[in-house]
Amino acid sequence: MPHFELTTALTASPEQVFDACLNVAEHTRSMAASSERTVGGRARGTLAPGEAVTFQARHFGLTWRLTARITSYDRPRRFVDEQEAGPFQRWCHAHHFEPDGSGGTIMTDVVDFASPLGALGRLADAAVLGWYMPRLIRSRNAYLARTF
Template sequence: MPIIKLQTTINAPVKVVFDLSRSIDLHKISTAQTNEEAIAGTTSGLIGLDETVTWRAKHFGLIQLLTSKITEFESPYRFTDEMVSGAFVRFKHQHFF
C-alpha cells in the first residue's frame, strides 16, 4: 500500500492543534468550496474514539460516500481514522502531534 507522509509545523499548543484536527465543523469550513457534507455519525463537534463520520463529497468527478472511524486515540498526541466504507479498498490516516 502506498504511504504518504506530510509534516506541518504549527506554532500553537498541542492540545489546540489536536482538537482542531478532530473538528468536524472545521473540516466542513475547509471544504466549503466542494460542498462536502457530514451526513451520518458524528456530524458536528469533536470526533472521538470509536465514533464514525460519513462524508458526502465529490471526488474524481463523482459523488462519493466515505465513512471513517476513529480506531486509535491518545489525547493530545495521536489518533487514527480508518475508512470503514467508501471508494477505496483500504484507507488508514494516522495523525501524530
C-alpha cells in the first residue's frame, strides 16, 4: 500500500492549524486548483469527531467524489480522516500537530492509500498516484502556510 509523510512548518499555534485543517471552507479554498467543492455532509464550519463530508473535485480531467469521516480526534494534537466512499480502495490521512517551541506548529501528514482494481490499481499507484498525491497535499500545505 502506498504511504507517504510530509512535514510542514507553520507560524500559527497548533490549535489554530488543527481547526483550520478541519474547516470545510478552508479545505475547499486550499483545493481550488481542482475545483473542489462540498456536495454532501457538513457543508460549513469545522468538522467534529465522527462527522463526514463529501467533496467533489476534478483530477486528471475527470470528476471524482470522496466521502471522508473523522475517525480519530485529539485536539490539538491529531486527527484522522478516512474514506467511506470514493475512488480509493483505502484512504487514511493522519494529521499531527506539534508546537515548534516558538509559537508555531510542525504539522505532519501521514497518508496511506490504495487504488482498487488489483494489479491495475497497483500500477496506477506506482506510475501516477505515488507522485501526484504528495504533490496535492504539499499544495494544500502551501496554502495553509500562506494563510498563516
